[in-house]
Amino acid sequence: MPLYDRELVSKLEDQAEDFKVPEERKQSVREYRDAFDNVSSNYSKEEVQEALSEDEFPGALPTDEFDKVSGFSVDFDQSWSSHEEVNVWAVDVLEDRVMIAADGSQIEPIDEFDQPVGLAQAVWLINRHKRGKDYTRDVDMEVLTPEDLLYKDPNTGYVQVDEQEVSVSRFELEMKVLCERIEEYAKVC
Incomplete structure (x- = not known):
């Protein structure tokens, strides 16, 4: 059975309100972000690992970048002007x-x-x-x-x-x- 794109888009647009993120979930995200910012600002990689060392399955542990940057992400400073350049870079990194x-x-x-x-x-x-x-x-x-x-x-x-x-x-x-x-x-x- 084919998927009718126009009808699907129309239905999704009609129901857009049903997909809005509730305020309490937005608040939870803010709380997690604040907690992460607190940890990344006030603790080193080693301190976090030590605090989690007793936990059998601590989840994700900080990498070396944890002490070098603040916040959620590490900037990626690569840019390319063509797919060929991307492919050359990828081969160099992944080979x-x-x-x-x-x-x-x-x-x-x-x-x-x-x-x-x-x-x-x-x-x-x-x-x-x-x-x-x-x-x-x-x-x-x-x-x-x-x-x-x-x-x-x-x-x-x-x-x-x-x-x-x-x-x-x-x-x-x-x-x-x-x-x-x-x-x-x-x-x-």
Whole structure:
């Protein structure tokens, strides 16, 4: 079925008010920004890392730039006048650097059959950024069986499909293939 651009734009314009950011969310963003500004103005990279050292999963940690700039971003002082210049710059920056990526997709449980079945897959890519398109692409796939998808609801006693299982399996598969590829290349590099 085609997407009718004009009709979509018209509908979105008609509903523009529905997409305005509520004031309380704007306030939350301001509070986070103020907290970040406070941390970046009053603490060093080492002090932040020390404060978070007890946390098993602290999230993002400050990089070397943390002590060199203030605020959310580091200015990017490159500019180009053509795509060719961009490509030359990118080759210079990326050449011989290995990049690993994964992206998953899924098919939710199909229950039209006697037994439900689902699918999670993760396509992964390793780009070595060498001249001559030196990259590897493959897919890992997991078929989810009734044993994976069904559970007995303790409140009702009914056996039903777990609506979260396919999404969780997809995420776990994406993380598994990333970890495997990173470990593989950590030994090589």
